[in-house]
Amino acid sequence: MRIALCNWRDLAHPEGGGAELYARMVAEGLAAAGHDLTFLCAAHDNAPKEEHHNGVRYLRAGSRTGVYAAARRAIRRLEATEGRFDVVVDVQNGLPFFAGWATQAPVVVLVHHVHREQWPVVFSPPVAALGWGIESRVSPRLNRGRQYVAVSRSTRDELAELGVEPRHVAIIHNGTQPPPQVTAEQTEGPHLVVLGRVVKHKRIEHAIDLTRRLRDRHPGLRLRVVGDGWWRDEVRDYVAACGAQKYVDLLGFVDEETKHRELAAASLLLVPSVKEGWGLSVVEAASHGVPAIGYRGAGGVSESIEDGTTGLLVDDLEEMTAAVDGLLTDPDTLIRLGNNALAHAARFTWDETVRAWEHLLLRASWGHDPTALGDHEHPVPSANLSIKSATRRSS
Structure with a gap:
């Protein structure tokens, strides 16, 4: 053709x-x-x-x-x-x-x-x-x-x-893509990651607010923002206004190996976007056994994240904050979600x-009439895979 x-x-x-x-x-x-x-x-x-x-x-x-x-x-x-x-x-x-x-x-x-x-x-x-x-x-x-x-x-x-x-x-x-073999760096505390273009409707400010609220409950908690875009200066100013420079890292654009190292070292991926068609970052994180938390009303995020199986869906910032807090204090659930996320990623x-x-x-x-091919659900069974331990996630 x-x-x-x-x-x-x-x-x-x-x-x-x-x-x-x-x-x-x-x-x-x-x-x-x-x-x-x-x-x-x-x-x-x-x-x-x-x-x-x-x-x-x-x-x-x-x-x-x-x-x-x-x-x-x-x-x-x-x-x-x-x-x-x-x-x-x-x-x-x-x-x-x-x-x-x-x-x-x-x-x-x-x-x-x-x-x-x-x-x-x-x-x-x-x-x-x-x-x-x-x-x-x-x-x-x-x-x-x-x-x-x-x-x-x-x-x-x-x-x-x-x-x-x-x-x-x-x-x-x-x-x-199958993720490259990378070595996740040991961290002093749990790491949250936001991955994607730094634009206004991605609402990275929500992730910053969440991290600021949970710092006292989870010592060493950091937020790593991986990506670049036209909203970068506004995000940088917001970090400064919140006094969050010591625990929010704006990494900008990084190469593929660095991106995957960041994902592999993460405890959770945050997806605070207004809308996503699918949520490619969700599946990329899942390929490292990292579950995601996103907004239920953000379009395709509600499919790339299978609620309660490969991650969690929430309705607002308050619920996202509570969900992150709950998972960081429940390593068994965090590992279960990560195992299932790994199985989920392998399907795509x-x-x-x-x-x-x-x-x-x-x-x-050939002039055939339009079709609705692919219009079916693919439920993800719980996985029994062995991946990184809760200690490596949050140590």
Whole structure:
């Protein structure tokens, strides 16, 4: 197949995150399977306007807002000079590319999560109202009858609320890479970790408040924030205003080995985000036997964390604080959740994700009707695995 994938950023972008990793892994996996893959995204200073990487052709043009029109122009130009694409993937990160305006090829719409909560957090009221109007009203109408892909059941359900036919929404979860073998450093006390882009709607301030409240009950408690983003200065100022510099570490962007060392040394992963399409950091932590605590209403987090089995779901900061306090004083439960999290992580592989995408895109290119493949639950049985002890977690 000749495939175009439109995503507003790529993983080399300074603000690239989980959605960009998903796009790269799917694109490179399809290229490795023999398909011709062109990745259209915004231009930035970290990479050239055109390059080939692991079999994928990257074409970068346009700004954060200009990338949408630039991608449509590129599709028209490429089809005029190289022939029609067999299928185009339109990744809707809040705003769609409306790729159907540029091609007669089948268009598959990928949605990580619906941005109802993010619009007013990140943008001014007029811009938020416009963006939400396009996402919630215009896009479902213009893409009616097309194949959709969601990365979680919660995203599928939210799309249904916007008028998207649930039978047209396939669910293809994130995969995860087997973690590298790393040696977890011994720590003087329990470590909490937040992993991901440092942006406003991730609400890292909640993790800082939680750590500050529990310091007296758990000597040596530290918070490690792994990641970078446009909200970094505000988080740094918040840490200073709380007087938390001695026990909150803002590590910024780190390499893969360092990231996995931090996860392996953690007692718990915290996910205080407003919304996640899936929660890739949850599964990455789980691959080290580290359970997670997140908010029940944060979209796909309620699926990447199986409440009471691989971690805990809570409703607000007060409950999150109480949950962390309870687990840090109950090492047996902490180990049980970690064992189950390890088994949970093993179920999600990028090979399976790519195979599901290949099957779906072939269906679309052949003109088949949309499908809801992957729409089923995978309960995780309790695991009887032997992983690190409670002493190593909190020593």
